[in-house]
Amino acid sequence: MATPNVPLWEVFIRSxxxxxxxxxxxxxxxxxxxxxxxxxxxxxxxGEGLSIWVVPSSAIIASDPSEKxxxxxxxxxxxxxxxxxxxVPDEVGHM
Amino acid sequence: MTAALMDEQMTVxxxxxxxxxxxxxxxxxxxxALILGHRLSEWCxxxxxxEEDMALANMGLDLLGQARELYSCAAKVEGKDNDExxxxxxxxxxQYRNLLLVEHPNGDFAQxxxxxxxxxxxxxxxxxxxxxxxxxxxxxxxxKSEKESAYHLRHSxxxxxxxxDGTEESHARAQSAIDHLWxxxxxxxxxxxxxxxxxxxxxxxxxxxxRPQWLKMVTGIVSExxxxxxxxxxxxxGGRGGRHSEHLGHLLSELQSMQRTFPGAAW
Numbered sequence: 001m002a003t004p005n006v007p008l009w010e011v012f013i014r015s016x017x018x019x020x021x022x023x024x025x026x027x028x029x030x031x032x033x034x035x036x037x038x039x040x041x042x043x044x045x046x047g048e049g050l051s052i053w054v055v056p057s058s059a060i061i062a063s064d065p066s067e068k069x070x071x072x073x074x075x076x077x078x079x080x081x082x083x084x085x086x087x088v089p090d091e092v093g094h095m
Numbered sequence: 096m097t098a099a100l101m102d103e104q105m106t107v108x109x110x111x112x113x114x115x116x117x118x119x120x121x122x123x124x125x126x127x128a129l130i131l132g133h134r135l136s137e138w139c140x141x142x143x144x145x146e147e148d149m150a151l152a153n154m155g156l157d158l159l160g161q162a163r164e165l166y167s168c169a170a171k172v173e174g175k176d177n178d179e180x181x182x183x184x185x186x187x188x189x190q191y192r193n194l195l196l197v198e199h200p201n202g203d204f205a206q207x208x209x210x211x212x213x214x215x216x217x218x219x220x221x222x223x224x225x226x227x228x229x230x231x232x233x234x235x236x237x238x239k240s241e242k243e244s245a246y247h248l249r250h251s252x253x254x255x256x257x258x259x260d261g262t263e264e265s266h267a268r269a270q271s272a273i274d275h276l277w278x279x280x281x282x283x284x285x286x287x288x289x290x291x292x293x294x295x296x297x298x299x300x301x302x303x304x305x306r307p308q309w310l311k312m313v314t315g316i317v318s319e320x321x322x323x324x325x326x327x328x329x330x331x332x333g334g335r336g337g338r339h340s341e342h343l344g345h346l347l348s349e350l351q352s353m354q355r356t357f358p359g360a361a362w
Contacts, residue, residue, distance in 0.1 A: 006144065027145075027146050028144060028145075028146060029146060030257065031257075033253055034146075034253060034257070037150065037249070037250055037253065038146035038147075038149075038150065040246075041146065041149045041150040041153050042146060042149050045149075045153065
């Protein structure tokens with residue numbers, strides 16, 4: 001099942017109880033209409049979603065894995081940015 | 096196994112169906128859905144791309160679901176010992192009443208899609224109209240089936256447009272499929288005397304009245320696809336009366352092989 005020269009699309013689904021569209025996978029389709037239909041056929045067969053976005057994979061600008069030291073390591077030593085130093089009053093309940 | 100024993104098993108295996116107008120009417124629609132669903136299932140693992148493999152199987156499963164509900168409905172109306180499984184597995188080819196169009200072999204992808212398109216364009220209108228049936232079971236089946244047919248129509252229409260207005264090769268294949276299948280579309284709009292009684296009672300709808308709308312929709316998509324409809328009005332007939340092409344017997348021998356070999360087998 002080769003899919004020559006057929007563009008790749010990323011699929012995002014908003015679930016029944018979710019507020020945000022979440023990335024669920026990718027697929028091949030010739031154009032946006034067929035991509036949306038294929039997303040429906042592949043990723044919502046078990047009632048997973050109420051809304052679908054498809055985005056050309058080529059439109060996604062990704063960070064470079066070889067730069068992950070510069071990009072992400074500086075944040076690892078700054079634990080004071082995590083909201084774990086506050087006492088949450090019981091009355092607030094689950095946050 | 097001796098030939099005589101085999102004959103005996105086959106004789107025992109075929110069920111009798113008391114074909115009152117409503118039983119026959121429901122069976123005909125059930126057979127359409129089962130046979131077309133089975134044809135689509137034959138693509139499983141063979142479609143031109145993985146995405147379309149899933150799409151074809153999904154549509155096949157929609158149709159199988161419609162067939163099950165319609166068979167159960169027919170069995171209930173008949174009120175004998177039959178059920179959905181017996182109706183699907185234990186009738187021979189002459190007892191099947193589906194449209195000749197749906198038993199047509201898959202051919203290439205264009206032929207499968209044209210067949211799907213011609214049928215779905217009808218089924219969508221048909222189920223929408225049947226939602227007003229005075230028979231509450233049929234009206235409920237129609238409400239569920241209409242949403243499925245609407246998607247089948249959308250999906251097949253998009254493909255017809257792309258195949259027709261695609262490459263020289265895809266255009267030629269789509270046009271040849273339309274030319275080949277066109278004479279099988281007339282049967283969708285037929286009604287015999289039994290069905291006319293049901294139409295008068297408000298249980299069935301007059302399919303012939305849907306033809307202008309169907310033709311308008313089909314013409315619109317086909318011309319957007321830069322394809323042309325044949326001008327011939329001559330139409331094939333026979334499926335509704337149990338007279339089938341040679342293809343249906345082969346399809347049934349595969350579909351029914353398990354129940355014919357091991358009658359009553361369940362798992």
